Amino acid sequence: MEINDFHLSYCSNIHPGESWEATFENLKKYIPEVKERLDVDKSFGIGLRLSHEASLVLEKADQLSKFKDWLKSENAYVFTLNGFPYGDFHRTTVKDQVHFPDWTTTDRRDYTIRSFRILAQLLPQGQDGGISTSPISYRHWFKSETALNVGMETATQHLLEVVAELVELKKQTGKSLHLDIEPEPDGILENSDEMIWLFSDWLLPIGKPWLAKKLDISEDKAEEILKEHIQVCYDVCHFAIVYEKPADTFAKFEKAGIKIGKIQISAALKVMIPAEPEARDLVKLKLLPFEESTYLHQVVARKKDGSLVSYSDLPEALKILNTTDEEEWRIHFHVPVFLDNYGALASTQDQISIVLNEILKNPTLTNHLEVETYTWEVLPEDTRLSLGESISRELEWVINKMK
Template sequence: MNVKGFHLSYCSNIHPGESWEATFQNLKIYIPEVRQRLKAEGPFGIGLRISNEASIELEKPEKLAEFQTWLRKFNAYVFTMNGFPYGDFHRQIVKEKVHFPDWTTADRRDYTIRSFRILSQLLPEGIAGGISTSPISYRHWFKSADALNTGMETATQHLLEVVEQLVLIHRIAGKLMHLDIEPEPDGVLENSDEIVCLFADWLLPKGKPWLAEKFGIAEEEAEKLIKTHIQVCYDVCHFAIVYEEPADTFAKFEAAGIQIGKIQISAALKVLIPATPNVKFSLGKKLQSFVESTYLHQVVAKQEDGTLKSYSDLPQALATLADTKEKEWRIHFHVPVFLENYGSFSSTQETISIVLKEILFNPEITQHLEVETYTWEVLPEDTRLSLGESIARELSWVIGEMGEEPGKK
């Protein structure tokens, strides 16, 4: 949907299914339903998630042509894709395997390039397209600084090979696309400072001479190509978990010449830690309903002196609750964006409102907005709605926050 000049959709990683057949079937069911619930008029944007398996199928000309026909029939278009989860993402243990294979592997590079070839065939004329991806890898897989350094060398080369392909596609087909790196807790890239370092310490020093030689251009032009084709996926939940203020982050990226390709609209669970032991005990019992075996739910705590402490998953944080003097926990659990409170808990919904105000004031920040709440199947039962109703309610809330009346676009 076009809302005040922004492309808005939801991420289809909410739907289970790894094959293209299953993915397409979910789109056929839910896109018409969500459009109807929103009374949406005009072209309807899709945030497409395809697994590696589905990408291999969809690249076949007959499958791609069938999908293109369906998009035309239902007046829908794809402007962004989620290339973070490579494989199975529902109804099994995912946890840190969501990063596998990571950017140290050719498999991740090849899946991403294949996805861009598909997106180039789906993008409407005049619209840039983006694919979000893993923040290099899961940081705890690297047991030493040397191991991480070696991994970054390989990952950087793979990222630059994606840039090379995106430059060629732009030159040949006229489709401008960008890879949107998505920081998250316990990723190799967790925050804005680490993104800035990725460009300053890896992509630019290695990429400028490499691309300059590849294309016979000046290094200044090579730098522009890198910053055009590698951007950031700003997941509101992830940046809120590490306690970054949106205006500060946006200013930091602007100063470094780093663009935001997509904002994923999502909310984290926020918990204020009481001092009283019996209240802590009660809090821990209630938080147990958010402990589940599918996804990682990293916790970042704010301590008494304002410093941050990280836990790799919610059970590890809960084990410290009785004795902790921490003041606040922010938990990587994508909760529905339209709810501010969950019983005794709250969310980082306010940060979404701040982000939306920022981009309305400065639309140059990004043009792509994608609601991403993929945890419906593992939410506590009292917070669930039917899937179609949930998706529509989230989009409707965002549209309302942007000052638009649902049903007008």
């Protein structure tokens, strides 16, 4: 839905199911319910999660036509896709495989191009559209600097081929589409400095001459095109986990000329480590329900001197909880955005408020907002609501913050 000139929705990766049939059934079930709960009478924006499997079906003309007809009947529109998870994302062990296939593969490139072709047909005229994607790959898969450099060269070429496709789609449709790369803890790109490094060390040095030659344009124009079609997905949870201050991050991206295609509104778990052993035992007890086998729950700890220590998953961090000198943990667990504490645990909800205040002061930062809480099925039972109520409550909280 539009609010203060922003497009706001929730990401449909909250719904289980990888097939287009399952995805469409969930949309038909929950979009009308959420609209009714929020009393929305204007056009309702959808943040569509489209798996590889679903994209192969939806690209067919008859399926696209049926979906377009349904969007029209529901007074709804699609403005953004989540193209990060390629395959199974629910009710199975995902962990680091959420990055597979990564940007070193043609599978990731082809899936992304296919998704953009679909989005170009769904996106209303006069709007820009974006697809969020993996931060290149999972860093622990690369065992040497040489392996990383080889991977980055291949990934950069695949990203450039997507850009060339987006240039052609813009010629055909008049619509500006952007790939929104989403930094994440333990991704090759996990913070603002590494996102800027992608541009400064890879995309621009390799991409400017490549695009200039391919499109018969100047390298200055090639840089402009690159920065139009490759942008950042700023996931509030992810940047909070690495302790970045939103205003500083936004300023760094602006200085580098990097645009923010989408802000994903999400909250991480936050824990202040108490000094007393008994209190630490209580914290550990409270964290155990969040130690589950589906997703990676990376932990970034802050020490008294401000230095950071990373753990690839929550169980690894819990092993040292009783002896650590760390003061705070931030945990990659997309908890409900409308809650700021869970008894002995807290969330980074305050970071969402700061981000929303920043974009209200400077609306040119982005116009795409997407609530992304996808872990409802693995949350402790006392934090769960019905899915329709949960989605509505999250959106309502954001809307009230933006008034």
